[in-house]
Amino acid sequence: MTATVAAGPATAAAPRVSVARGYRFELVKLVSQWRIRLLVLACWIAPALFVAAVSQQSSLPVDTLFGRWMHATGWAGSLVVLGFSGTWALPLLTSVVAGDVFASEDRLGTWRHLLVAVRSPRRIFAAKALASLTVILLLVAGLACSGAAGGVVTVGNHPLVGLDGHLLSPGDAAVQVLLAWVCVLAPTLAFAAIGLLGSVALGRSPMGLLLPMLVALTMQLAQMLPLPVAMRLALPSYAFMAWNGLFTGPAQLGPLFIGIVVSLLWAVTATTLAYFLFLRRDFTDLAHDGSGRRAITVGALPLAGLLVLTAVAVAPATSATGSGIEQDKVQRSVATAFAHLYRLQTEQLNRPDVTEAQLKASAACTKGSVRVAAEGPGNDWRCVVSWHLPDVEATGSAIYQLDVTADGRFMADGDGPKEVNGYFLVRTPTGDGPNPLWQFDGNVELLSTSKG
Template sequence: MTATVVNDRVNDRAAAAGRVSVPRGYRFELVKLVSQWRIRLLLLACWIAPALFVAAVSRQSTLPTDTLFGRWMHATGWAGPLVMLGFAGTWALPLLTSVVAGDVFASEDRLGTWRHLLVAVRSPRRIFVAKSLASLTVILLLVAGLACSSTVGGVVAVGNQPLVGLDGHLLAPSDAAGKVLLAWVCVLAPTLALAAIGLLGSVALGRSPMGLLLPALVALAMQLAQMLPLPVAVRLALPSYAFIAWNGLFTSPTQLGPLVIGIVVSLVWAVLATALAYLLFLRRDFTNLTYDGSGRRAITTGLLPLAGLVALTVAVVAVATPSVGSGIQQNKVQRSVATAFAHLYRTQTEQLNRPDVTEAQLRATAACNKGAGHLAAEGPGNDWRCVVSWHLPGVEATGQAIYQLDVTADGRFVADGDGPKEVNGYFLVRTPIGDAPNPLWQFDGNVELLSTPPPKG
C-alpha cells in the first residue's frame, strides 16, 4: 500500500514537471505561426504595402472619390489611413483573420500532429489558450501594420494638414490624428469577432477548407446585409456594422451611439464564438486520425447559438434604441446637408478671399425630397434632391443651391452640386497646397441612423 502511494506521488510529480505552461505554449505557438512563409509574407505586406499604396494614390490626378475620405487624399495625409481603413474593413481584415485564426487548429489536423502536441503539453485547455493567444497576437500585428504604414505613407506623401470631417468642419491635424487612431482601435472589436469565428470554424470543421474560409464568408454575408435596406435594429445587431460606425467619429458632435453598440455587439460575438470553440475543442476525439470535423456538432454547437445571438441582439437593440425602419428620415437628411454646406461654405469663402462669415450668420437650411416628391422622403436611394438656402450679412436676397444626393443604406451620402455653378459647380480654388476643386461641388456626409434631437439654437 505504501509503495503504491509513493509511486502515485512520483508519477504525479513527473506529470507536473512535464506539463508545459501557458506562457511556454504561447511562445511555441507564436514561433510556429511566424515561421510559416505565408504569415511572414502577410506581415511584410501589411507593414509596407499600405504606405506605398497611399503615397502612390495621393500623387495621382484621379482620386478614389467613391471611397469615404478618398476625395481629400490630395489635401491631407490623414485621409490615406481612413481610405485604407475602409478597404481593410471590407476585404483585408476578413481575409487576414481567415488565414491566421481559421487555420490555427486545422493545420494540426492536416499535419497529423495532435498526438505529439498533446503528449508534450498534456492539457487540451492550455493548448487552446496558447493557440488562441498566438493567433490574436499575429492578427494585432497585422492590423497595427496596416494602420501605421498607411498613416506614414499619407503624412509623408501629402503632409500634416487639417482634415475635412463628414459634416464639413475642419479637424486640426492633432485632432485628426487622434480620431484616426481611435477609428483603427474601434475596428479591433469586429476583427476579434471574425477571429473568434475563425477559431470556431478551425475547431469544428477540422481540415475542411470551409473552416479556413468561414470568417471571410461570414464577413461577406454581413457586408451584403449592410447593403440592403434593413431595419436599424438588424443592422446594428451585426458585428460588421462596427466596421462602418467609426464614421461617426468625424462629425461634430460625434455620433457615438451606433459605434458603441457596434463595439459591444462585436465583443459579445467574440466571447460567444470563442467559448463555443473551446467547448468543441475539449469534446473532440483526438484518437481519430481521420477526424474531419463534426458537421452536426458544428451546427448544433456553433451555428445555432450564433443565430440565437443575432435574434437576441436584434430584440435588445430594437428595445434600447428609439429608431425604427431604415433610420434615414427627411429631417435627418436635411439637417446633415445644411450643416455640411454651412461648414464648407466658410471654407470656400476663405479660399476665395471673401469676407468671413459664421455658420450662425448663414442660417443654412435644407429642403429635401425623394423621387421628385412622389415618394416618401425616407430610406436610401440615389433620387434624393435638396435645396439649400442661406443668408449673407447685409444681403436681403436668400441664396439657394441645389444638390442631388445618393444616400446608401448605412447612412452615408454623396451630395453632387447641381447649380448655380458659381456656388456649387466645378471650378478650381486656391489652397495652401495648390489648386483644388470647389469644396461645395461634391462632398460626403453621414446621417446617424439612431434618432437624435435637433441641435439647440
C-alpha cells in the same frame, strides 16, 4: 515491465507546460510560416506604397470615404486604407490566421504529440487563441501605421475635413484616426473568434479556413440591403463602418458604441463555443475531419440566436425604427455640412469671414416623386440648400443630387449654380483650387438618441 516502471517516475516528474510557454511555442510556429511572414510584410509596407502612389495621381478615389481629400492631408489616406480593410483585408487576415490555427494540426497529424507535450487541452486552446490574436493585432497595427506614415510623408500633416464639413486640426485628426483604428479591433476580434470556431468545428476541411471571409461577405451583402436599423446594428460587421461617426461634430457615438458591444458579444460567444467543442473532441481519431452536424448545432445556431437577441434588444433601447434615414435627418446633415464647407470656400476666396449662425443654412430635400415618402436609402434624393449672408437681402440657394447608402453615408453632387457648386475648381488668389462645395460626403445619424 521494467521499461514501464522506469518511465513512470520520469513522466510523473515532468513539469506541466504553462500557458506562457505554450503561447511562445505557438507564436513561433505561426511566425515561422511563410504566408504569415508575407502577410506581416505586406501589411507594414503595402498601405504606405498605395497611399503614396494614389496621393500623387491627378484622379482620386472620390467614391471612397475621405478619398477626395487625399491631396489635402495625409490622414485621409489612412482612412481610405481603413475603409478597404474593414471590407476585405481584416476578414481575410482573420481567415488565414485564426481559421487555420487548429486545422493545421489536423492536416499534419500532430495532435497526439502536442497533447503528450502539454498534457492539457485547456492550455493548448489558450495558447493557440492568444498566439493568433497576437499575430492579428500585429497585422492591424501594420495597416494603421503604414497607411498613416505613407500619407503624412507624401502629402503632409495638414487639417482634415470631417464628414459634416468641419475642419479638424492635424492633432485632432491624428487622434480621431487612431481611435477609428482602435474601434475596428472589436469586429476584427469577432471574426477571429469565428475563425477559431470554424477551425475547431470543421477540422481540416477548407470551409473552416474560409468561414470568417464567407460570414463577412454575407454580412456585407446584408448591409447593402434596406434592412431595419436594429438588424443592421446587430451585425458585427456594422462596427467596420460605424467609425464614420467619429468624424462628425458632435460625434455620433451611439451606433459606434452599439457596434463595439455587439462585436465583443460575438467574439466572446464564438470563442466560448470553440472552447466547448475543443474540450469534447476525440483526439484518438486520426481521421477526424470535423462534424457538420455539430458545427451547425453548437456553432451556427447559437450565433444566429445571438443575432436575433441583439436585434430585439437594440430596437427598444434606441427607439430605432425603419431604415433610420429620414427626411429631417438628411436635411439637417446636408445643411450642416454645407455651412461648414461654405466657410472653407469663403476662406479660399479671401472673402469676409462668416459664421454658421450668420449663414442660417437650411435644406429642403425630397426623394423621387412627391408620391414617395422621403425616407430610406437611394440615389434619387434632391436637396435645395438656402443660406443668408450678412447685409445681403437676397437668399442664396444651391441644388444637390444625393446618393444615400443604407448605412447612412451620402455623397452630395452639386447641380448649380456654377459660381457655388457647379464646377470642381474655384479660382483663388494663388491659382485654381478644388471647390469644397462641388461634391462632399456626409453621414446621416441613424439613431436619434446618439450623442457626442
